[in-house]
Structures are given as structure tokens and as C-alpha cells.
Amino acid sequence: MTTRILLIEDDQELNELLSEFLSLENFHVDQAFDGEQGLNMALNGQYDVLVLDIMMPKMNGLDLLKQFRISHKTPVLMLTARSDEVDRIVGFEMGADDYLPKPCNPREISARIRAILRRVEMDKSGLEASGKRQIIIREDVELNHNTRIVSKQGETIDLTSTEFNLLASLLAKAGQVLSKEELTENALGRKLALYDRSVDMHMSNLRRKLGPFLSNEPRIKTIRGVGYQYVINA
């Protein structure tokens, strides 16, 4: 079965070149040239991954992502301008799964797409394999692998799939320190790159959504130079 990709990119020539490249990489690529067209195709087609440019006329990538996420969980790889940190942070908040600064090496794009696919695969198989830890409960937080729902004190917390994976990894080894490498591989399905702050950004979103313990102690600690730790509340 070939992987179906929807490429939403307003630059005509770049779109053509990129889809030619991705086709050579054995993906089936559909092209959309603006936000509106992209959203329509994304909502009506069956895609495995969306590759989404942020800066677009008519409807920008972030708005598209927001609307798309209301009903769909299809993984999204976003392409942001290199220096635009804000777009990246907002993108993750809207539920993007990974990002790539544009312009970038096309090999990197296909590598990221494969990483996302691997992770989705992992999520599925992991679920089937680990029948025992389908539900993790730690203090007031409950994480359900079946429904992929997290709740705190009975209230559902809306997490993106990457944030869910991060929390699952942390909770599974609560009290232990997980390195950034480990978390990147677990949650993003790829290797940690140089100057890669993706995990940190997802982590700060996750922290914000979870909030601290009732005692106002932080739930997730940053261990400088090592990684992150889910604190066992004494």
C-alpha cells in the first residue's frame, strides 16, 4: 500500500518539484495550491500525512490546521519560514506533529514523513502489544492508550498526538529522567537533530496544559543537560 500525501504549497514550481521528488520516494502525492483548496481536499480525501506550508494566500496554514483538527487526526508536517519561532510554537499548539524550516533539504522532508508514519504505526502496534498498560493512572492524571484521552481530576485535557506521546513516555517512567534523545525518538519517531528544540516546545505546551500539582510544585521538571522528569508527588 502506498502512502498518500497531500502537499499544500502555494508556490507552483516548488509544489511541482516537491511532488516529483516525493513521487520518486514512492509516495502518492496530491497537490493543493492554496489554503482553501487544501482544506477541501484534506477534509474529503483519505491521506496518511499532510505537508502544509504556513505562509499562503487566501487561508494560511495555521487557520487550515485549526479547522482541520476539529474533525481529523491525520498527522501534519508543517513547513515554516526559517526564523519564525512564533509560527512554530503556534503550529504545535494547533496540533502540528512536526515542522521543517523552509527552505530545507528535500531528503529531510521525506525522512520526517517516514518518521511520522513510523510513529503512527508504533502507536497502533504498541496499543495492541501492551494490553496491560492501556490505562496509566498517576495521582490525579489518567492516560488511556485505547482512546488516547488524558484527563486530570476527571476533566479531559485536549492534547495533540505528540503531546500525548510525550506524556505517555514520561508517565511510563515517572520519577526517572528521560533524555531529549529518548523523548524525540519516542514521541516524534525520529532522531534528535542539532539545535533541535521540538521536544522542548512540545514539552512547554504540555506543561501549560497539565498545570502544576495542587501543591504548586511543577509536574514535569527540566534536568539541565540531561532531559525531563515526571515528578512523583510525595
Add this chain to the structure above:
Amino acid sequence: MNPALKPYAVLGISMSLTLRWLSIFRSLYWKIFFFFWLTLIAAIFSVATLSEIIVQERDQDQYQKVVKLGIKAADIFETKGSAELTQWLHYIRLEFDVTGFMLDAKRRPISLAHLPKNWLEFTLPLTQGRLSKRDLKGFQPYIISSSSDRIYTFVALRDNSGPYPTWLKHLPILQIVTALLIVALLTAFVTWHITDPLRKLKQATHSFARGNLNTRLSDLSCQKNDEIGEVGLAFNHMAERISLLVNNQQRLFRDISHELRTPLARQQIALELLARKIPDTEHQSLHRIEREIERMNALIDQVLTLLRLEQSDLSPISEVYDLSELLFKLTQDAEFETQSKHQIHLVQPEKNLLTGQQELVSRAVENILRNAIRYTPEKGRVFIRAEVTPESVVIRIEDEGEGVPEDSLKRLFEPFYRVEACRNQQSGGYGVGMAIAEQAIRAQSGTIEASNRPTGGLRVEITLPKLPAQ
């Protein structure tokens, strides 16, 4: 030419003439001129008025005293006769210091006491202005009526040395103080009037010089139609023009950079497609092209970052962050990048909380650190030291390279500045990294300075103020 326009033209000319005439009085020259003139007049006038009031006050006292004594003299004359009157007149001269003589209703002397040589003058009718003060020789006639309602003229010597009311003893001091006060008040007003707009102009110029291109003088300080107002308008005009030029230039820069990106992105993919169509043995050149594209991309990124910083249209989000953690991360990244070819020594406090924009500080330190590593020979050392003082945090980054000629130190933070003479060409100068560092630190109200270490190598010192948490 349209004849209908003529009346307006005439009106325009006459109006402009009127305006020009009026503007003479608005000019600073005349303002100052009139001001000093008015001040002096006011001072002189007030001092004169003061003396006048005082003299009148005294004359009033004198008048009442003399009239009282005159009535008494008339009564004595009527009851006791001329001899007694003479006695009385002598008495009041000794006792009250009033020297005078009496005339009856027909202005004939009724006593011989104190008759002056010009006494005849007083026997003529006393019409206003007939007698000059000079003729009176200091004598002043007072018309009085006795208790039996008969009219007499009592002529008494004006007593200028008469006693002052007690509060008037300090008259000269009072005069000086009044004059000083009035001059001081008016001078303070005019000084403020002139210096206040100048002060505003100075502030605006400083602000503009610091790179705040949106600085303009408010209408209020330019409304004055004098020379200072004109300078203010000229400043605004200049600021407008310069900021327009700078903005245009920056926009051009930014547009070029953005536009270069798109073809580079396409090129990158096209190159990759090409790579799949030619045998692996030929890939060496392709890799070279790829590397060059990467380099161009990096340069465009830097230029865009610099422009963004220069325009300071950054999000003003301030956060509390741990500088120690940041420096640790940056050192780790640098160590990873240098692949143990250099030693990087980090000396800093365990925890170092700061308020500001972490991203900017990170970028600045990263750029300086990269340069330090680039110019340090293999196996050399790079030092990062962070020190905390009560008001600021100082970060020193030192390398073991060749340093920079003294005259180039200041220009190191200019974009694309190349240090002549030395520096391996391969490294391509300092690019925009140092300029970005400077702008990033300046955006945090910090300072950045480069100097040569006594033992060789470059030292860059960043000082960040400790801002109170918001």
C-alpha cells in the same frame, strides 16, 4: 491667466505681508528683545510705584498732623490773640518739628513767627499751578477752618526728613527685593520658554540617534512660530526623510532576501532530482552545490534576522529564564559542533535568573561563541564566563585566536565587516553574526564590547541589566 484669480492673489499678497509683519514679533529675536525690555520696565515701574506709595503714606501722616496743629493755632489766635499764637508756633516747632506761619482769610500774616523771605508769595490767591515748588521754597499752604468756622491759611515747611512709619525703615531693601523678584520671575519664565522646547529637541535627537526612527517632536513643541519651532519642524522633516530612506532600504533588503529564498528552495529540490538521474561517481560536484545552497540559505537567514532586530518589531514578550541553563545548552551544542577539536570552558554560577528575551540572548551568545571557535586554532580553548553583579550580569567570551587589530574592534559589529590583513579567507570575515549579536543585546538594553586579551585572542563582553520582573 484667469482674471478671476486676481483679487485672491492681491488678498494673498496682502495677507502674506501681514503675516510676515506679524511673524517679526513672533521671532525669537523680538521675543527676547521685548522680554528684556518689559522686564526692565516692570522692575523700574514697580520700584517707583513702591516709593510713591511710601511717600504718599508719609505725606498723609504729615498732612493730618500739620492740619491738626493748624486748627489748634487758629483756635489759640481767636481765643488768646496774636502773642499767644507766636508762642504756640515756637512751641510746635520745638515739640513737633513743624515750622509754620499763619495767614488770615484775606491772607495777611497774623503772627510774625517764622515768616520766610518770600512770605508775600503766599498772600496772593492760591490757584493751582501758579506757584512752582521752587517758589514755595519747601513751604506748603494748608487751608484750615477754626472751631468757629473761620478760614485761615497755615503755611508749613514740608518736612521731607519726617519720621517714616516703622515698617518703612527697610525701604531700600524692600525695593531691591521687589526688583529682584520681578526680574527673577520673568527671567525664569522666558528661560523656560526658550529652553523647554530645546530640551525636548535634544531628547528627540538622542532618541533618534539611538535608532528609534519613529521619534518625532509633538505638535505642541513645534507650534511656536519662532526659530525654535522652525528647528523642531526641520527636525521632524529630517526624521521623516531619514526613516523613509532607511525603511526603504531595509524593505529592499528584506524583499531581496525573501525573493532569493524561493529560487534557492526550488534549486535544492531540482538538485536532489538531478542527483537521482546521474551516477553516484559524479555526486561530488552536486554535494558541493548543495553545500553552497545551504550556505546561502544560512546567510539569508542571518540577514533577515538582523533586519528584524534592527526594526525591533520583535514580540516584547519578557520571560524569566535561567541564564546558566541557557549557557550550558549553548556550550553543549558548541561542543557537539566542534567535535572535540576545541576545549570549551564554562564558568558560571549554579543558578542565574534573568528577566528578558531568552531567544535574543541565546542568539547573541551563540553567534559570538561560533566566531570564537572559528578563530581559535585546533586544540585551543574558548572560555565563557558569567558573573553576577548587583545591577547586571556580565558574560565574557574569550578565544585563543589572533585577536583583532585595535582600530577594527569597534567596527566588528558592523554587518559584513571584514578585518583586513589577517584572518583566514576561508572563514569569510564576521558576516552578520556579530551585528545580530549586537542588535539582540541592544534590544535588551544591554551593551556589547570587543577587546583584545593581553595574552592574545579576542574577548567579547556582554553586559545585561537585571530588569525587574514584570
